[in-house]
Amino acid sequence: MTVMGILACKMLQDEIVYLIQKDSDISEVIVIENGEHEEFVQKLESFNISYRTVQDVKDLPDSDHNCSGCLTLVVWQLDLGLHEVPKMLKKRVYEEIPVFMPKADAIFLFYGLCGNVLADVESDFKNDACPVIILRDKDGIIIDDCIGGVLGGREEYAKVLKSFHGVGTFILTPMYASYAVKDFFGFGQASAGFTDQQMFELNKFMFESSGYKQVANLETGLHYTPGVEENIQSFADKYQLDVIQMSGGHQRLFEDCYKKVKNRLMPKE
Incomplete structure (x- = not known):
């Protein structure tokens, strides 16, 4: 089993639903039931997307980091209010990544720079067994925020x-x-x-x-x-x-980034 962990801002939950809806390779969706999940699972249900919830990411089994077979997505949305103080957002993201890493084969961050506090997150958590990957545009630049992501x-x-x-x-x-x-x-x-x-x-x-x-x-x-x-x-x-x-909003950046993370986990032969 291959596990893609998604650590996300609630502002980008529609984009995550969209990606799940489009990907027939996903065998299971697991949602962390932390009080930030209700809206998200309602949207999954509206598209008849099956899922299960766990109360804490620690309740998941550890990954053997042997990427093969079916793809499981674990979606963990953090508190939206963290954006009011960017340093607190960084602190929380940096606290949760090490908790998530043993449970996933890659962690896909649905965040941007968010006040420039997440600019170094990939290098700060460099780990071949479970890489941390943040949203980037076609030029390889980390997006500024959710608006920048939707604009491309x-x-x-x-x-x-x-x-x-x-x-x-x-x-x-x-x-x-x-x-x-x-x-x-x-x-x-x-x-x-x-x-x-x-x-x-x-x-x-x-x-x-x-x-x-x-x-x-x-x-x-x-x-x-x-x-x-x-x-x-x-x-x-x-x-x-x-x-x-x-006008001008689209999902191409999210599709491209998701495809890159997925191909890294499950490279095509």
């Missing part, structure tokens, strides 16, 4: 930002929109002791001081997350932003 990489991301001609634009994917409307920068609200009104005022000040004027609804090609239009309009109304429609 750094070059394409830069072109899009330039196309706004200096108008501050906040870009939302479907998953990003589903959380932005209710929890934007609010994951640390309780620990900070802010009220809902204080969080709103803080967010609004951030947008105004940064010169944001509009929010872009980025078409990703995936329609797994419900209520996208309503969520984005609600977000725009809340912060007094204009809504624009944005």
Whole structure:
């Protein structure tokens, strides 16, 4: 059995569902049941994709690192709120990789640079028995974030930002929109002791001081997350932003990276 471990940000769960849906070579999907998994398994069920859950990655058997036979995917999504403090995100990812490594034959990180804190993750965990592989574009550059991944990489991301001609634009994917409307920068609200009104005022000040004027609804090609239009309009109304429609999103980068990881695990003869 060959095990691909996926350590992921919830913002990219639609892309993971898409890859699973497309790959008939997957014999089993295992989801870590840590409270971040509910949305993901609902989407799997909507496509009649079978799976099983385990409460902790430690409950999985150790891999013998002898890649052969059927492909098993183990999907482990980490807390979305870690993004509020990039150093905390790095700390958590770096803590969990060594826990995951004995259970998998490769760990595929569904993250980008995320504030530049994951730039060295592959070299910091260099291991021939279980390589750690992060999302990269066609030029071999680690993606900046989930938006950059959907656009295809750094070059394409830069072109899009330039196309706004200096108008501050906040870009939302479907998953990003589903959380932005209710929890934007609010994951640390309780620990900070802010009220809902204080969080709103803080967010609004951030947008105004940064010169944001509009929010872009980025078409990703995936329609797994419900209520996208309503969520984005609600977000725009809340912060007094204009809504624009944005094309150009696709899944090619994720497909290419997944294929490279899979071919490394199960090379074609």
